[in-house]
Amino acid sequence: MIMTAIRTDNVQSNALTGSQVGSQADFQADFQPLGISHRPSPTETLLANLKAKDTPAFIGYLPYGFPDAQGSLDALRCIVENGVDIVEIGLPYSDPVMDGLVIQAASQIAIGQGERLEGVFEAVRTVAQAGAIPLIMSYWNLIFHYGVERFATEFEAAGGAGLITPDLIPDEAGEWIEASQRHGLDRIFLVSPDSSDERLAAVARHARGFVYAASRMGVTGERATLSASPQELVRRTRQAGASNVCVGIGVSTPEQGAQVGSYADGVIVGSALVHTLLDDTGTKVRDLHEGLDALAATTAALSKGIHEARR
C-alpha cells in the first residue's frame, strides 16, 4: 500500500512537526486568535461553587437606563451590594411581549430618557466591578440591529458573561450560537411549563450558563402565590440534560424565593425589584434616594430568603 511505500516521508513530516510547539507560541504572539473560545462560563463556575455550598443563586433583573443612565448604574450596584449573585441587565425595548406592566413601564421610561444600547456595556462593567456576574436580557431585534458579532465582541470586552433571549429560541439562534461560541458567552434560553420533553432537550442542548425556567405560563410580573408547576419543570429540564436550571417570572417575595430556592439552582427576581423604583401609580419614577433605599431593603430581604432556602 502507498501508506507504507512512502513511510520515509511520513517520518520526515513527523520529525518536522516536532517544531509545532514553537510555532504554536509564535502564532499566538503574532496573530489574534479568532477561533472558538473555550473560556469557561463564569456563570457555571459560580453556580457550581454555590451548589457545593448547597445554596441557590440570587439572580436580579433591572433594566438598563431606568430611571436614567446614571440611576440604573446606582441601582445595579445597590442590588449587588445587597446580595444579588448574578445580574440580568435588561435592555429596554419598545415591544416587550414577554413583560408585564411594571417592566413595560420601566422600559418606556428608559427609552424616553434616551437610553442607548451602547451604554449598556458601562452597566456590564459596573456589575462586574461590584462583584457579580453580568448577564444581559434582550429581545432579539435590539442585538440583531446592533450587529450580533459587534455586540458579542463589545460585550465580551466589557466582561459580560452571557445573554438571556426571551424571544429567541434555539431554532432561530444560529448566528447567536456561533457568535457566542467565538466569544465564550453564555446562551440562556427559556422553557415554560408546557414545553414538551423534546423542546426541553433542544434548549438544554444549546444552553450554556443555565436554563431559564418560567414559573408559569405568562409574562413577567409579581404574583401573590406560585403554583407547584415550576418544581416539576425544573425536574423535567434537568432530566432533559440541563445542568443548571433557574426559575423566574412571578417570584416576588422572600418566602417565594425560599420556596423556589429549595429546588432550583437559582431564583430570578425582576418586577419586584423594578417596582421599588416606581411610584404608587406604577408608571412614574419615584424619588431615586427613596427608591434605592426601598430597593436595598427588598433585595436584602430576598437575598436572605433565597440564600437561606435550604438551611
Added chain:
Amino acid sequence: MSVLDELVAGALEDQQARERVVPLEAIKRIAADAPAPIDARRWLKREDGVPVIAEIKRASPSKGYLGDIPDPAALAQQYESGGASAISVLTEKRRFLGSLDDFDQVRAAVHIPLLRKDFMVNEYMVWESRAHGADIVLLIVAALDDDTLSRLLKLSESLGMTVLVEAHNREEIARAVAIGATVIGINARNLKNLHVDVSTYGELAADLPSNVIRVAESGVFGSVEVDGYARAGADAVLVGEGVATADDHEEAVHALAAAGTRVKASEQRPLSTHEGPYFGQFGGRYVPEALVGALDELESVYTAAKADPEFHKEFARLNRQYVGRPSSLTEAPRFAGRIKDKTGLNARVFLKREDLNHTGAHKINNALGQALLVKRMGKTRVIAETGAGQHGVATATVCALFGLKCRIYMGQIDARRQALNVARMRLLGAEVVEVTQGTRILKDAINEALRDWVTNVENTHYLLGTVAGPHPFPSMVRDFQKIIGEEAKRQLNEEYGIDHPDAVCACVGGGSNAIGVMNAFLDDDRVNLYGYEAGGNGPESGEHAIRFAPGTGEVGMFQGTRSYLLEDKEGQTLDTYSISAGLDYASVGPEHSWLKDIGRVNYSWATDDEAMSAFKDLCETEGIIPAIESSHALAGAYKAAADLKAKGYSNPVMLINISGRGDKDVATAGKWFGYLTDEQSKALEANGAHGTSSDNTATDGAAEQNSTDGE
C-alpha cells in the same frame, strides 16, 4: 517578502527535502499504483444542496493557532458523518501546521473526495498528491505564473484529479478562466480587516462561465455565511475554522449542509408554493419558547386539514353559503377613464370585489379557515388583534358562527377612529379590549394579544389576521387568502375571455389581501405585480408606514417574524402613521419582503392624499365605496398605469383588489371631504371602550382572571 512568497518558498524547500528521500520517478510509480481518484466534480455541485468541503486545519496565517487535532482521521470521520461532501487536508507545515501524514490518516479513514491543500509549486507535488490518494488539488493563481498554472492544471487533470483553482480578485479569476479551470474557488476576504463580504463574492462570481463550479472559500463560519454564499450563487463552500474548532464537529458540518439544502430547496420551488418557516432570509419564529408548542400544534393540525378532503369541502361550503363566494369581478370602465385622463394609458380595469364578502372584506376568508382549525384543535377561546376593525369583525363573526369565546384587542387610537366596527364586534358578542399601552395602534394590539396568548395558550387560539407573525401564520393565512387570485383568474377567463391580466394592484399593510390576489400569478412572468404601502404624509415626513422604499425599513425581527421593519437607529420600533388603520403597521409579511428582494413584486406607496383622491374617484365613477385601505391600491393603479405605459403596454388589462368596503370609513371620508362638521365627526367617535388593556389583559395580576375567562 509577502506572506504568500514566504509560504511558496517554504513549500518549495520542503518539497525538495522530500524529493531527496523519494525521487520523482519513485513518486510517479507510487502514483500509478494508487487507487483511481474519485471524480470530485460530481461531488461539488448538486441540485439539492450546497456541498461542504470541510477542512482539517490547525492554524492559518490569518487566524493564527486554532487548536490541536490529535486524531485527523477521527475528525474526518465526524465531518463525513455530518454530511461533508469532501474533506480538505492542509499539508503545509510551517504556517498551517499540517502534514502529509495527516493526509494519509484521513485517506485511510474516509471514502469521499479528499483535497490536498498546500502551496503546489511544481510537478513533483502533483504526482505526490496523487501518490497519497488525493482526488482534488489546490492551485493558487496568485502564487503561480500562467505557464506553471496551466502545466500543473493539465498534469493534475491527466492524473484524473480535479483542480480547485483559487482566485482573490477579478484579474485572477480571468487568469483562472483563461487556463481552462473548471472549479474555481473565490476567496473574497477583505485583506484589510480579514472580514468576508458576501456581496464582493457575488460580484466576483458573476463573471464566471456557467460551466464552472463555484466554490466560496473564505470566512464560512456558520450557517449564516453558507446561506449568504448559496444565495449569491455558490455551488459549494469550503469551511475550515467553523468546523475544525467546533465543539461538535459532526453537528457543525450538519448545520452548514442543512443551510445549503434549505436555500436550494427554496430556489427550486415555484414561487406560489413556497411554505414557511422561511421565505428566503425572511420568516421564522422569533417568539417566546412558551408559544412553540401552540405553533407546532397549529402547524400539524393545519397540515392534517390540508390533506383532508372533508376540510376543503366544509371550507368551500361555508365560503359559498355563508361568505357569498365567489366574490364578483367587476369591470370598471369609468374608473379606467380616469386612469386614461391622468396617464394617457388605455387600460381595461377589473375590480376583485372582496368588499362584497359577508362582513365586507377579505378578512373573513382567513378568519373562517382558522376557525375551522380551532374546532379541530378543540380550543374554546379565540383572541385576535385588529387595526381597521375588519379582521376583528370577521373574527367576532366566525366566533359567533361556531360558538367560540372571543376577545379582540384594538389600539385605542384605532378604536376611536373605527367606532362603528367596535360596536359591530360587540353586537357579535365579542369582548373588545382597547389597548392603551405603547403607541395604541395595531402593533400594540398584537403585543397585547401575544401576552394573552402566552398566558392562556392552553385553551386559546390566536387568530392572527395577516400573513405576518411566526410560522405557520404567513403560509397558512396566504393559503386561506389565495382564493382571491384564483377566482379572479378564472373569472377573467370565463366571464371576459381574458387569459391573464397584465398587472395586479393591491394595498400592502401586513399584506394578506395582496398575497391573496397575487399568489395565483406569481409564477406567470407576463403579470406585473404591484403592491402599495401606506404613504401617510410621504416618505420624507417620517409619518408613514412605508417599509420597502429606500431609507425606510430595514431587516429586523418583529412580532414573531424576520422581515422589513420600520425601526430607529437603536432598533426600537418606529411609530407609523396612515389615514388607514389597516395599513398602519411597522412591519410586513415575510413573503412580501422576499418577493421584494427577488424583484418579483414592485412595491411603492400611496399617500393619504392620493388614496383619498382615488377613494372619491371610485365612488363617483363606479358607485362603489371602497375601504380606505383598498383606496391605496386604487391610487397605486394610476402609478402602475404609468409604469405599464413606460414599459410599452398600450391596452393592458389591470386587476385591482378591492379588499374591503368603505362603510366603516364614511365618517373619516366625510370629514376629509368636508361633508361632516367637526361636531358630527366627533359624535361618531367611540365613547371609549369599556375595558382597557392595562386593567383587563393578560398582564400583572390578571392572568388568573384570563384563564377563567376562557372557560
